[in-house]
Amino acid sequence: MRNVLLIISILFFGTTLAVAKDSESVMQTNPFLQSPVNNGMTVSWLTNSPTLSWVEYGQDTTDMQRAVTLQNGQVVANNTIHHIRLTDLQPNTKYYYRAFSKVITAYGAYSKGFGTQETSSLYSFTTAPEDGAEEDFTAVVFNDLHKNTATAEAMVKALDGVDYDFVIFNGDCIDDPSSQDVAVDIISKFNDIVGASETPVIYLRGNHEIRNAYSVWLYDVLQCVSGDLSYGAFSWGDTRFVLLDCGEDKPDSHPVYYGMNDFSQFREDQKNFLLEEVKRKEFRKAEYRVLVHHIALYGLEYPEFNPCYDLWGQILNDANVDCAINAHEHRVAFHPAGEFDNEYPVLIGGGPQLSSACVTVIKRSNGQMTVEQIDAKRKVLKSIVL
Ligand SMILES: [Fe+2]
Ligand SMILES: [Fe+2]
Known part of the structure; x- marks a missing residue:
């Protein structure tokens, strides 16, 4: 009977029809938080079939408001990748939310059909402090997990109850994504391991996120902090984070890229972004300036193929950066200021295996900022005060 109804609805509506398979839930992933900037938060998730999706949120679970994504006056629907932006949030404030998805069985010109509706668990998050506020916070940075969920789990365990406010994945975590399903599978696993339904995550690209068939579409699922761009800057209290994307680790002319990369221009774009960023009040007035990008300007590769150093090195050296976190x-490596011509200390995270991995903890507490690299055995490999 159900199949008959399905066929009738296809004939009647004459439009794309999608129904969640009986064996699948409506939601493909748990909701996860992205882009915790500018008094906003993006709630993201995927569904197994096209849906109408929305978020209910508020400071009080008995008084929730509804948010959807609008585009040119229409609710964005009949899609499977959902990003609902919550705006005008109060700083440093706890919000509750639930994600909702209702399967769209028919999306016709004059009639629509809906199927199963699914609601996520009730989650909460706390927004970033007001820009410039001297508020304590903790951020953690993972890198080069190369899809190794066991290492991710061990590193979270090594944090030993550290209550972190947001998470940065500093590249080579979603290793060579071959399809959307492969990418979403590993992103979901990392999200669940770090608790991304309640703690915002920022995924930066390494060279390995740029490889394989789904790489060009990765930011359909991910959001950094500046719209569709994979780089940007944001403030968390009185700390300014500058996030850069180094691109590939070989020249654009390398035969394995088949002429399909132009990271030369992309790095130039980021040079221009940096020139603007260092002039911004949010950067100049920040108490701390933390730089996060995958390939170090100084370290193992220095001074081999190092276009980011050539383009960005002087700007960053002149900009009173407090430290760089690289991968x-x-x-694991540490280069103090002055080891090369770097004006700021450089901390480089480890590899995907437990024996070489570390998690970097950035902690603003008691009027000072510390950055620590911790290994799987909870040993503090390096600790610096900025
Ligand atoms: Fe790597
Ligand atoms: Fe890499």
């Missing part, structure tokens, strides 16, 4: 080398 890519699969070994």
